[in-house]
Amino acid sequence: MDKMPAWADAVLVPLISLLLAAILSALVILAIGENPIEAFNLMVEGALMRSAGWGYTLYYATNFIFTGLAVSVAFHAKLFNIGGEGQATIGGLGVALICLYIPWPHWSLALIGAALGAAAFGALWALIPAYLQAKRGSHIVITTIMFNFIAAALLNYVLVNLLKPAGQMDPASPIFPAATHLPTFQDMFATDAMPLFRGSPGNVTFFLAILACFAVWLLIWRTRLGYEIRALGHSESAARYAGISPVRTIVIAMLISGGLAGLMATNTAMGEAERLVMNATEGAGFIGIAVALMGRNHPIGVFLAAILFGFLYQGGAELALWTNIPRELIVVIQALVILFTGALDNMVRTPLERVFVAMRKERA
Amino acid sequence: MTDTAPAIELKGISKAFGPVQANKDISIRVMPGTIHGIIGENGAGKSTLMSILYGFYKADRGEIYVKGQRTEIPDSQAAIAAGIGMVFQHFKLVQNFTVLENVILGAEDGGLLKPSLAKARGVLKQLSEEYGLSVDPDTPVEALSVGHQQRVEILKALYRQADILILDEPTGVLTPAEADHLFRILDNLRAEGKTIILITHKLREIMDITDTVSVMRRGEMTATVKTAETSPQELAELMVGRKVLLRVDKEPAKPKDAVLSVRNLRHVDGDGVERLRGISFDLRAGEILGLAGVAGNGQSELLEVLGGYRDGEGEVLLNGAPLPLSGPGSDGQARRTAGIGHVPEDRQREGLIMPYTAWENTVFGYHHDPAIQRGAFMNNAAIKTEAAAKMERFDVRPPDPNLAAKNFSGGNQQKIVLAREIERNPDVLLIGQPTRGVDIGAIEFIHQEIVRLRDLGKAILLVSVELDEIFALSDRIAVMFDGRIMGERDPNETDQRELGLLMAGVTGDAGEDPIKTVDQSLDEKEHRAAGR
Numbered sequence: 001m002d003k004m005p006a007w008a009d010a011v012l013v014p015l016i017s018l019l020l021a022a023i024l025s026a027l028v029i030l031a032i033g034e035n036p037i038e039a040f041n042l043m044v045e046g047a048l049m050r051s052a053g054w055g056y057t058l059y060y061a062t063n064f065i066f067t068g069l070a071v072s073v074a075f076h077a078k079l080f081n082i083g084g085e086g087q088a089t090i091g092g093l094g095v096a097l098i099c100l101y102i103p104w105p106h107w108s109l110a111l112i113g114a115a116l117g118a119a120a121f122g123a124l125w126a127l128i129p130a131y132l133q134a135k136r137g138s139h140i141v142i143t144t145i146m147f148n149f150i151a152a153a154l155l156n157y158v159l160v161n162l163l164k165p166a167g168q169m170d171p172a173s174p175i176f177p178a179a180t181h182l183p184t185f186q187d188m189f190a191t192d193a194m195p196l197f198r199g200s201p202g203n204v205t206f207f208l209a210i211l212a213c214f215a216v217w218l219l220i221w222r223t224r225l226g227y228e229i230r231a232l233g234h235s236e237s238a239a240r241y242a243g244i245s246p247v248r249t250i251v252i253a254m255l256i257s258g259g260l261a262g263l264m265a266t267n268t269a270m271g272e273a274e275r276l277v278m279n280a281t282e283g284a285g286f287i288g289i290a291v292a293l294m295g296r297n298h299p300i301g302v303f304l305a306a307i308l309f310g311f312l313y314q315g316g317a318e319l320a321l322w323t324n325i326p327r328e329l330i331v332v333i334q335a336l337v338i339l340f341t342g343a344l345d346n347m348v349r350t351p352l353e354r355v356f357v358a359m360r361k362e363r364a
Numbered sequence: 365m366t367d368t369a370p371a372i373e374l375k376g377i378s379k380a381f382g383p384v385q386a387n388k389d390i391s392i393r394v395m396p397g398t399i400h401g402i403i404g405e406n407g408a409g410k411s412t413l414m415s416i417l418y419g420f421y422k423a424d425r426g427e428i429y430v431k432g433q434r435t436e437i438p439d440s441q442a443a444i445a446a447g448i449g450m451v452f453q454h455f456k457l458v459q460n461f462t463v464l465e466n467v468i469l470g471a472e473d474g475g476l477l478k479p480s481l482a483k484a485r486g487v488l489k490q491l492s493e494e495y496g497l498s499v500d501p502d503t504p505v506e507a508l509s510v511g512h513q514q515r516v517e518i519l520k521a522l523y524r525q526a527d528i529l530i531l532d533e534p535t536g537v538l539t540p541a542e543a544d545h546l547f548r549i550l551d552n553l554r555a556e557g558k559t560i561i562l563i564t565h566k567l568r569e570i571m572d573i574t575d576t577v578s579v580m581r582r583g584e585m586t587a588t589v590k591t592a593e594t595s596p597q598e599l600a601e602l603m604v605g606r607k608v609l610l611r612v613d614k615e616p617a618k619p620k621d622a623v624l625s626v627r628n629l630r631h632v633d634g635d636g637v638e639r640l641r642g643i644s645f646d647l648r649a650g651e652i653l654g655l656a657g658v659a660g661n662g663q664s665e666l667l668e669v670l671g672g673y674r675d676g677e678g679e680v681l682l683n684g685a686p687l688p689l690s691g692p693g694s695d696g697q698a699r700r701t702a703g704i705g706h707v708p709e710d711r712q713r714e715g716l717i718m719p720y721t722a723w724e725n726t727v728f729g730y731h732h733d734p735a736i737q738r739g740a741f742m743n744n745a746a747i748k749t750e751a752a753a754k755m756e757r758f759d760v761r762p763p764d765p766n767l768a769a770k771n772f773s774g775g776n777q778q779k780i781v782l783a784r785e786i787e788r789n790p791d792v793l794l795i796g797q798p799t800r801g802v803d804i805g806a807i808e809f810i811h812q813e814i815v816r817l818r819d820l821g822k823a824i825l826l827v828s829v830e831l832d833e834i835f836a837l838s839d840r841i842a843v844m845f846d847g848r849i850m851g852e853r854d855p856n857e858t859d860q861r862e863l864g865l866l867m868a869g870v871t872g873d874a875g876e877d878p879i880k881t882v883d884q885s886l887d888e889k890e891h892r893a894a895g896r
Contacts, residue, residue: 222741224731231728234717241673241706241714242729243696 004356009349010301014294014341016348018308021340025333034325046318047311055185055200056317061310062202062267063088063281065209067288068295068302069216070122070261074140075297076220077253078233083129083144084261085285086151087122091262093155094121095269096163096276099176110180115208115266122262123255125151130254134247140254148285159278173276182271203271209306212260213299219256220299229253261285293342305341312337369432371396371528371559372417372448377426379412386412388583390426394528394576399550399560401570401591404580405603405803410563413580414530418450419443430528449521453533455513459506463499463516464488467523484523491522495552510660511542518549528559535569539658540831540864547573565603567596568832579603604804612811615819617839619648623823624670624704624792629678629689631665639665640676641847647792652814652824654838654855656831658867662847663827664709667794670825671706672699673714683791696729705785709796709827715781716769723751723765726784758783759809775806782810786817793817796827811837831860845869 026036047053067084074081081087094117104110129143156171163173182204185197220226232239232249239246268280287309294308295301316330340348372394379387386409394400404410415421417428419437428435430446437443443450457466464484472480485501492498499508499515508516514534521529531550535543550560550573562574570577571591578588579602587602624647631640639662647653657663669676675690682702688694699706706729708714716725727736727747736743736750751765758779760772769777778798785793798814799807814837818824828834834841835855842852843866850866 218741222744224737224742227724227731227742231717231720234719235713237710237713238715238717238728241671241696241708242731243672243698243700245695 004353008352008356010296010298013345013349013352014305016352017294017340017345018337020348021333021336024340025336028329028332028336029325032325032329034323039319039323039325042318042322043311043315046322047314051185051196052198052200053314053318055197055202056314057307057310058185058202058206059200059267059272059310060284060313061306062206062209062271063264063284064287064291064306064309065213065303066264066267067261067284068291068306069212069288069299070257070259071288071292072295072297072299072302073216073220073229073260074253074257075292076226076233077229077250079130079133079250079253079257080141081126081144081254081257081261082141082286082289083126083147083258084264084288085281085283086144086148087125087258087261088264088268088281088285089148089151089155090125091118091122092265092269092276092280093158094118094262095265096173096176099180099270100163100173104177104179107180107182111182111204111208111266111270114180114270115263118262118265119259120262122265123259125262126254126258127251130251130258133254134250152279155276156278159276163276171278175275176270180270181274182266184271201272203267205267205271208263208266210303212263213303216260217299225252261288287338290338290342293345309334309337368396370394370429371431372561373429373432374413374417375427375429377413377416377423377428379416379421379423385583387416387423390580390583390585392578392585392588394559394561396431396527396559397554397557398575399554399562399573401562401564401574401577402580403564403567403570403577403599403603405565405805408580408603409583410580411532412583414450414532414561414563417443418448418530444524444526447526448528448530449518449524449526450530451514451517451521451532451534453536455517457505457513457516460504462502462504463508463519464501466505466516467501467520469520471524487523488519491519494556495522495549497522497549509542510537510658511539511545514538514546515549527557528561529553530561530563532563533565534562535564535566536829537659539867540860541868542658543569567599570599571596581605600804612815612836614815614837617651617818619651619839620821621649622646623649623683624825625679625681626670627679627681629666629669629676629680631662631669631674631676633665633674639847640669642678643847643849645842645849645852647823647825649791649823650818650821651839652818652826652837654834654841655825655827655844656834656841656863656867657827657829657844659829661844661867663844664796665847666844667706667709667796667825667827670699670704671708671794672696672704673706673708697732700729700788700790703791705788705790705793707781707785707793707795707798709800711774711777711781716777718770719768721766721768722755722760722772722780723748725769725780726751726754726765728784730784730788754783754787755780757787758813773803775802775810778802778810779806782813786813790822792823792825794825794827797829798826799828799830799833831863834863835860843867 029036029039047057067088070084071081095114098114098117099110102113104113125147129140129147132138132143133140159171159173164171165174185200185202190196190198220230228244228249231242231244232246236246264284269276273280291302291305291309294305312334316334319325319330320327370393374390374392377387377390390413402410412421416423417437419439419442422438428437435446437446458469464481467488468480468484473483488501497515497519499512499519505513505516534546538546553560564570574591576588577591577594577599579586579599581603627644629640629643630638633639643666655663665674668674669689670680672695675694677689680687680689682704687702712718717728731742736747748765752763755763755765760776760779769780772780795814798810802810814824826837838855840852841855841863843850843863845867846869850869853863
């Protein structure tokens with residue numbers, strides 16, 4: 001017998017967690033002498049009430065969807081891939097090489113090429129930890145996080161020594177050719193009469209992210225591979241009994257996971273910066289963990305959680321811009337949300353389960 | 365007062381887990397110096413009741429009296445203080461500690477171990493003399509046989525001055541000889557005035573040793589009777605609530621040609637221990653070959669090598685064609701394609717993915733079958749329809765394919781596994797512990813299905829630690845000990861005693877005291893284990 005209905009598990013628990021995080025955040029803002037209601041209004045205003053705000057929110061959300069999906073797919077195989085950061089970094093390298101060295105006739109073809117490159121590079125970066133886990137039992141958490149540092153160092157080397165145009169101070173690749181520049185929301189939706197999304201970085205890769213959500217849903221719940229990945233995640237002994245190779249399944253799940261994380265670079269490098277810079281991932285790989293946790297490793301949940309974190313990022317930036325609330329405090333608020341929705345999940349769930357059990361008893 | 369107070373008296377104990385009423389208004393009196401059996405099917409509430417008595421759960425309602433005193437037992441410390449000791453089905457011992465260290469664990473007298481160890485050594489010596497509980501105090505527990513580990517558990521309880529002992533399914537892991545020895549120890553304990561509560565689902569044990577027996581069904585205590593005044597048939601009916609067949613009705617087998625030929629099969633496990641030391645046998649179409657043996661003597665490994673779960677060496681011919689035993693083509697999928705079905709010993713760890721729905725589980729291992737694909741995807745709708753039909757045929761309750769496997773009872777989970785494997789119509793079916801943790805009603809059904817499959821001309825290899833089950837189903841019985849087949853017997857021409865000796869590794873005619881021989885051979889096995 002399940003303890004509570006599915007809707008309560010999927011909707012009520014995260015909502016209550018979020019509310020608790022909001023209350024605590026409000027107390028923190030009060031404590032430094034600012035008005036939390038005003039701050040909240042400002043966040044909503046800046047992130048959601050104007051189309052440019054949405055442009056930013058969705059730009060950040062696109063990153064989080066990719067990294068959130070990456071964590072989710074690995075998690076279905078009970079692998080905790082915290083290397084999204086590194087995989088996205090190396091994915092960026094794939095995007096840069098493909099955009100810089102192949103003469104693309106049109107952005108749409110370039111996007112397909114770059115997406116393949118990003119996914120391939122991200123997957124490759126996940127391959128070594130995956131192999132070490134599957135064959136040698138080296139814990140994936142340790143190896144993936146170490147690979148984040150290796151990725152950062154590698155990118156540093158490549159940018160400074162190989163890609164950086166001579167005479168440029170900045171460790172970054174040259175600007176990608178104009179034919180690879182992706183249409184932003186502004187290019188797509190703004191008219192002269194309605195100047196929507198002005199100046200915001202949200203771009204066509206958001207739709208790629210939605211496509212990825214759908215593809216992951218199909219993969220996990222409709223294909224044999226997804227069936228095997230979930231089976232392995234639930235019980236390795238049962239998977240072996242059924243003739244599912246743990247080594248093969250672990251490696252494949254991690255390749256897909258790394259590929260998804262790598263795809264994030266199409267948004268940052270190709271869609272926004274239009275060149276490859278250092279630290280383009282800005283921690284999105286780690287936010288992906290929180291997004292996956294909050295989204296219950298389901299693509300729809302990941303999508304919604306990514307929008308929420310996009311809102312927090314953009315709203316936080318607005319706060320830093322317009323109030324005396326320091327940037328660090330915004331990180332505190334984001335951390336509280338992660339803490340409550342991810343780590344302290346059971347704090348809300350357990351009492352709620354009791355409530356439901358008690359209610360059912362009343363009725364019975 | 366002429367009568368002494370009961371050692372344990374429970375009055376009106378009720379306990380619910382969510383909507384499930386595990387114990388309903390249970391009252392029971394256990395007199396001191398007696399062995400009181402509690403019998404019931406899985407899920408009848410025996411373990412819950414004992415967990416309440418030992419302080420793991422708190423009863424919703426009801427009172428506990430220990431030796432006439434109203435006692436609150438909020439945790440196991442309180443239970444120990446009240447003189448109650450518990451021997452769990454799964455031992456709670458630290459494997460690499462010695463017997464002595466395990467005995468004092470949690471009952472040390474101070475910060476320094478030496479005085480406690482010295483004291484315990486004395487007490488242990490005295491206890492083992494008093495009750496025949498001999499165990500070498502300095503052997504690490506991991507080098508002991510299962511029977512001896514159980515003695516350590518009993519010693520732990522006695523060291524804590526328990527005079528009321530609860531034993532939960534104590535014989536599940538023992539050979540018949542070890543079980544006999546255990547019962548002699550329990551006899552001694554009773555003679556010394558200790559009170560024993562024995563939880564079991566084996567009718568024979570109840571009849572052999574208890575003074576009084578209480579029967580539980582669906583959370584209720586249905587009867588408490590004097591053992592001398594009842595019969596196994598009556599107890600079985602009280603347990604299930606209806607008439608049950610204790611024997612399986614079957615015609616003599618009509619075996620045909622050998623389907624599966626195993627020659628000199630070997631398996632070395634991950635620790636480098638040779639688990640199968642050259643197994644050879646033939647399995648013919650239309651027969652059930654029962655593999656008897658104490659758990660851990662290679663039966664599991666044999667099933668798993670044949671099922672493609674582990675690698676092996678040697679030769680296995682299926683319908684004359686050799687099967688690869690390692691490398692590509694040796695996994696479970698390949699075996700299934702070749703026509704070998706496999707009902708694993710542990711349905712929860714192997715046979716089923718517990719969070720998966722029933723329909724997802726009905727294709728587990730067969731999910732590559734082209735018949736259930738639709739392009740690149742699995743044809744979930746078709747699988748669901750098929751699952752509903754299979755569940756209907758195997759009387760799985762509730763017959764809801766969308767329910768997760770973990771929400772079915774043990775018997776119904778087992779039926780899902782059997783439905784999956786049997787409905788595939790395999791040439792060879794490997795079955796491990798088909799009725800472990802399954803209630804009597806479902807056992808009857810499962811046994812009938814296995815016999816039906818045999819009568820369809822399929823070859824069945826059965827592994828079970830329940831000798832009764834081996835006897836009831838098998839057309840031939842092979843006994844395994846220490847990775848070898850010790851001998852083969854016709855079930856109509858052997859008995860539990862002879863098989864018991866084979867299971868303990870004794871071949872041919874034993875001397876005048878077979879039990880002693882068994883103990884010796886067990887000791888030898890231990891020494892070998894310790895030497896590793």
